[in-house]
Amino acid sequence: MFMTHFLNHYTLKYTPLSPIHIGADESYEPGNYVIDDEAGALYSFDSRAALAGLSDSDRQQLLAIVNGKPDDTMLTKVQSFFHNHREKLLAFAKPPIPVSSGAIRHYLNSVGKTKNREKNGRVINKLEIERTFFNSANGVPMLPGSSIKGAIRTAMLDSINNGQSTRHKKHKDLQEELLGGSFQTDPMRLILIGDASWQGNENKPACQVQFAVNRKREPVEIDGKLLDSSAEKKGLYQLMECITHEHYQGFSGSLTLHITDSINKSAQKLPLKDLHWSIGQIAHACNKFYKTLLEQEISDMKKRNYLDKSWLTHVEQLFIDRLLKRLDDGEAFLLRVGKHSGGEALTLNGVRSIRINNQKKKPDTWENQPKTWWLAADDIGNRTNLLPFGWLLVEIDPKTPDSQLQNWLERGNQDVIDWLQRQSAKQNALKQQAELRQQQEEARKQAEQQRSEEIRLQQETEQQRLAALSPIDREVEEFLKPFQQQEHDTRLLQALESDRWQGEDAKSIAQKIKELMVDAGKWLPDFEGTNKQKMKLKQRSLKVLAYLQD
Incomplete structure (x- = not known):
């Protein structure tokens, strides 16, 4: 604790005791993530990284796909495209997040497909995964101060309220x-709680992708058949990114x-004196409320055999x-924070009234507890090995670590550290391969550009050369194009003898023929021997x- 004349400051260390999801109004969508099913890892990326x-x-x-009609078919093609090219995307993705085995199967069975849910049309498997609240600067999870303060x-x-049940007010x-007034006299104004930043082991993943599944609190049997909850009947579930309970503090x-x-009470309104709480009063009130709730919840869930046995053993021992x-x-x-904390954690003993959405068009009712729990699961169909959401331990200015709690939460440290190291090594190797491909592609593009520039310069030079030629020289070049170079003198002489050129043009052509024959060693006007071939050249x-002497 650090004290000033007006303020008492406390450092709080937060340890998740079960999966926590605090909504961020953002989701991972198939267009910005892929799942490496062999590694059990989700890799997210932005559009620039994908490209x-x-x-x-x-x-x-990809451009051809997204330029199509924006319907279910296009979206499924986009899903399939990213899934089929996932290894190319891993290199430019953010660090991986573990994904439960059931979520992997669900992804593989759903990606790039549509399913019939309504009689009048298709519904796409959108595969959104709700993100937990995170720091936008580095992507790591956060516990917003508003959530902590709301739970307190x-x-x-x-x-x-102390359990009084006589009040029937809004x-x-x-x-x-209860607080003796409205905003100005609200005692919570005297409590400032900052966002809790991530301090976990950077060599371990902070989160995991899991299902939220709905399970009945009390068994309901009709004709000897155990009925599921309405959510189970409809196959409803949620895929969520959850902060794991594997990081002590x-x-x-x-x-x-x-x-x-020391504040002038007459100058401003203040909360009632007995509502100026100390840190000890806050801790005791939270423990009275939430510890009782946790004990009751564990007791009830044990009866249904829902809870993960290892988790249950350690929590009870703690x-x-x-x-x-x-x-x-x-x-x-x-404290209990985040989504699926349950109606009891949001309402007061004695005045608790939770709306129950009844089925078969029956009117809704109000009860003192919900009929179901939403629990964290590795697979949609799990009825055991489940975990409650949202349980959080808060330590006030801790001087020494709680070794028992730390040993439980971090006993599997090396396994997840090794997992993350393997994925990081794979990601780095893929990145090196991708960078090499980029370098090769860039070198190819530069070579193509250089060749194009050379061709342009050659064409420009050729155009300048042709422009400098006389009309007769241009005509000769066009005439000789179809013929091999060794035939040029012969072809020109044949054309000259056919009267294609006359006068000075004929002399120019004859001079050109002479030059070609001289260069080729064929110019023999003074030959005196008997060699037949040389006689023909003579x-x-x-x-x-x-022609030259005319």
Whole structure:
């Protein structure tokens, strides 16, 4: 604790005791993630990273898909495209997140497919995975101060109400009555709680992708058949990114209490004096409310055999040993935060009234507890080895670690560290391969550009050369194009003898023929021997001379 004249500051260390999901209004969607089913890992990426990992032909294929009609077919093609090119995308993705085995099967059975849910049309398997609240700067999870403060507020209200059940007021009116007024006199104004930042082992994943499944609290049998909940009947589930309970003191934050003793009470309104809570009062109120709730929930879930046995054994042991004393002494306290925390964690004892959505068009009813739990599961059909959502241990200015709790939560450290190292090594290797492909592709593009530039310069030079030629020279070049170079003198002489050129043009052609014959060693006008071939060349040479002498 750090004290000033007006403030008391406390460092809080947060340890998730079960999976936690605090909504971020964002989801992983098949267009920005892929699942490596062999590794059991989700890799997310942004559109720029996706394009960086694809070749030119891949990008053209993707462009052709997204330029199509924006319907279910297009979306399934996009899903299939990213899944089929997943290894190219892993290199440019963010660090991996473990995915439960059931979620992997669900993904493989659903990606790129549609399913019939309504008689009047198809429904696409969109495969969104709800993200937990995270730091936008680095993508790691956070516990928002508002969620922590909201959970504390519920416990403090319940402490003030003390189980009274005579009030039948609206929630807002009840709060104002319990807290002695509205905003200005609300005692929670004296409590400042910062966002809790991630402090877990960077060599371990902070989150995992799991299902949220709905299970009945009480067995219901008709004609000897155990009935499932309506959610189970409809196959309803949620895929969620959850903070795992494998990081001791995985989050760190602060709590600040305003000291009002030196404040001029006449200058401003303040909460009632007995509502200026100390950190000890806050801890005891939270433990009274949430510890009782946890004990009752564990007891009820044990009856249905829902809970993971290893988790149950360790949690029960914790509340027998040192942790129980720390809770009783106000050194630490329990909270329940996030989605699927259950209606009891959001309402007060004595005035609890939870809306029950009845089936078969029956009117909704109001009860003191829900009829079902939403539980964390590795697979949609799991009825055992489940975990409750949202349980959080908060330690106040801890000086030494709780070794028993730390040993339980981090006993599998090496397994997940090895897993992450393997995925990181694979990702790095794929990135090196991708970078090599990019370098090769860039070198190819540069070579093509250089060749294109050379061709352009050659064409430009040729155009300049042709422009400098006389009309007769251009005509000769066009005439000789179809023929081999060794035939040029012969072909020109044949054309000359056929009267294609006359006058000075004929002399120019004859001069060209002479030059070609000289270069080829065929110019023999003075030959005196008997060699038949050379005699023919002499005759050809004399014909050319005749044109030159006219």
